[in-house]
Amino acid sequence: MSGSKKIQYPFWYGGASSMAACLVTHPLDLAKVRLQTASKPGQSLISMIYQIITKEGFFKIYSGLTASLLRQATYSTTRFGIYEFLKEEYIEYSHNPKPATGILLPISMISGALGGLVGNPSDVVNIRMQNDSTLPKEQRRNYKNAFDGIYKIIKTENVSSLFRGLYPNLVRGVLMTASQVVTYDIAKTLLVDKVHLDPSKKSTHFSASLLAGLVATTVCSPTDVVKTRIMNAKVSNENAFTILKDAIKTEGIGFMFRGWLPSFIRLGPHTIVTFLVLEQLRKYKLGM
Structure with missing residues (x-):
């Protein structure tokens, strides 16, 4: 039993899982970015995807895919890898196989911040590529x-x-990792200990990741909207506070949760696929 606790899974498992999820959910992410940067609210996710396909062509729903994949390869590899490394170090040090939330949260916050730092360049390119065709031709x-x-x-x-x-x-990196990864760990533990679900079953992984996706979408929505607008802005000296103030003034406080449903429709499946793939990588010990 002690030997099983000391398994060191490869650092890249989280990044590979997120890249696999990215291939599935990229069109939803593209529509979400378009909705967040739109000058007029009110359009739905489905109508946005339909508009992209009819006006720009079917394959345009994968605009910026290389940047999305690079973002997951940098951002998610870093945050998942560091989170798992620090968690395993704590478990080995404390001999406690189930760290408390008070331990997991600071670990996830450190991991998320470092992931955000490493992934920022690819994220800037990702936002710009996804939104490029909406700009006038001379500004593209x-x-x-x-x-x-x-x-x-x-x-x-x-x-x-x-x-x-x-x-x-x-x-956002701090909030995403704290809400998504920690919620998954806690939800999985509760489902196994309290509901007596099988920890190796995909249904357990699906249920825990669905809860993680709901929490992560709600927690991250305001910073995600502001971040998207800053990265897509033409004026480089616009900061978060300026954009936040102007948006609240012209659009109201509700702008912070603009695109919550498309965000969840995108982040929910992304979270589910990420953790399902991650659990399978661990199960089959790929690359080990």
Whole structure:
């Protein structure tokens, strides 16, 4: 039993799981970004996806896919990897196989902040690529892929532009990891201990990840909206407080939860697929 606790799963499991989920949910993420940056609220997720397909072509629902994959490869690999590493270190140090929420939360906050920092450049490119075709032709950036986008930002702007929106992204990384990963761990433990579900069954993983997706969407919605607008802004000196103040003034406080349903429709399946794939990687010990 003690040997099973000391299994060190590869650092990249979380990133690989998130990349797999990204392939499934990218069109939903694209529609969510378009809704968050729209000048007029009111459009639904389905109508946005339909509009993209009819006006721009079917494959445009995968605009910015390379940037999304790069973002998960950087952001999610970092936050999941560091979270699992720190959690396992604590378990080994304390000999407590089920750390309390008070331990998991600070671990997740550190992991999420570092993930937000590492993933910020690819996130800037991701937001821009997804929203590019909505801009007038003369304002479009026309990045060929994620790496082309990073190169052009450094060449035509400066390196600091890759870290535009860093503060809300760090906040979002902290909130996302704390709400998503910690909620999953807690929900899974409760389902196993209190409801007596089988910890190895996919139904248990599905139920825990569904709860994690609901909590994460609600907690992260305000920072996600502000972050999206900052990264897509044409004026580089616009900060989070300016955008927040202007948006509340013109659109009301409800703007902070604009796109909650599409966010959940995207983040719910993304969270579910991520943890289902992660559990299968652990089960079959791929790459170990």
